[in-house]
Amino acid sequence: MSDTFTTRVLHIATGRTETVTDLTHDCEQFLREAAAGRDGLLNVFVPHATAGIAVLETGAGSDDDLLAALRTLLPADDRWQHRHGTPGHGRDHVLPALVPPHATLPVISGRLELGTWQSVCLVDTNISNANRQVRLSFLG
Template sequence: MQRADRQFIETLAIDTHGRGFTDISRRVNEVLAAEGAGDGLATLFIRHTSASLTIQENADPDVRTDLLAAFDRLAPENAPYVHTMEGPDDMPAHIKTALTDTSLSIPVSRGRLMLGTWQGIYLFEHRARPHRREVVVHFLGSERA
């Protein structure tokens, strides 16, 4: 068993373009490399309630298009919500976040995320307008040799 002798936390600011997916895989790998991560575990946490994190296919963009449509059917803007103070897209955004993830744990080997060939890490923006979102990256493991 390898001893965990490297730990760090960094917060990424991610600008979204409104509803949709923003691939953050490269940014997370850049943080791991810059901080000298070796083998261990990366935990990602989004500090918001109307956006989420997900691991999805990164090859065919139709997957993300279909996911957006499916989530819009699950939580439509025109439903009779009680919470409407922040606009018609806000309560559906909270529902979509509740159905997805606010944190992900991903193994790291030799300073790189151990994602599958067709996997990418996405910030899933549920609001209609662009936002600046914060994603916390926590690494626990060994230092790069």
Template sequence: MKIVVKELSVTSTSRFEIIDLTSDVEAIVRESGIKNGLCLVFVPHATAAIMANEAEPGLLGDYIEFIQEVFKPDYDWRHNRIDDNAHAHLAAAVIGPSRVFPILGGRLVKGTWQNILLVELDGPRTRRIIVEIMGD
């Protein structure tokens, strides 16, 4: 089995932002030479998340609005007493820091409307994204 690990660096420009990583991850899969296996996309941060879903601009705004409604940034969260980002920690914990995709025939397997999305919840920041590909 072959393992390839690459790191991406992505800088957000807003407190809440969704950044499409799909083309970068697909390029890493192609360059890896792995034909069949798995691709892990992981963000090692407690206030960002990885999502697999459609990247249509209106829907991207809906995601952010939904996150802000459920994880209210201005709510009296206990964590806000020391750091004003409890909403980001809570949303990141629920959405999750990673997604795993199969690789078949040297290509990332995802649905027609699935993109790999970094969900920035406490920006602007520079985030590391680890892409680990395992297979033959």
């Protein structure tokens, strides 16, 4: 593997609702330029304390199922010690322990090596922060 490192920041507007945003196309577009046919690793990182990166199926209900599971595991109520922001916002700060803020994925011949139904997604339950950054970094 060579020592080529390239990085880019995406600016994503997630809106005022809990969301799972598919970043796969953005990752593929970045790799077309950054990897240029080489093997390596893509790191996807969200530098926010209340969002995460997940690899999952989208479009068949799994993204909604993930949000429903997170609502069950992390209810938006007053049980959280972290209490600033909207009611239940403390749960958003626990989210990265379950959905980590990063993923490192293999790149083979310049292409993201995902399974048939896998997508790279930003998971954001924080309805108070509608603007997110996602850093894509290629090492190859």
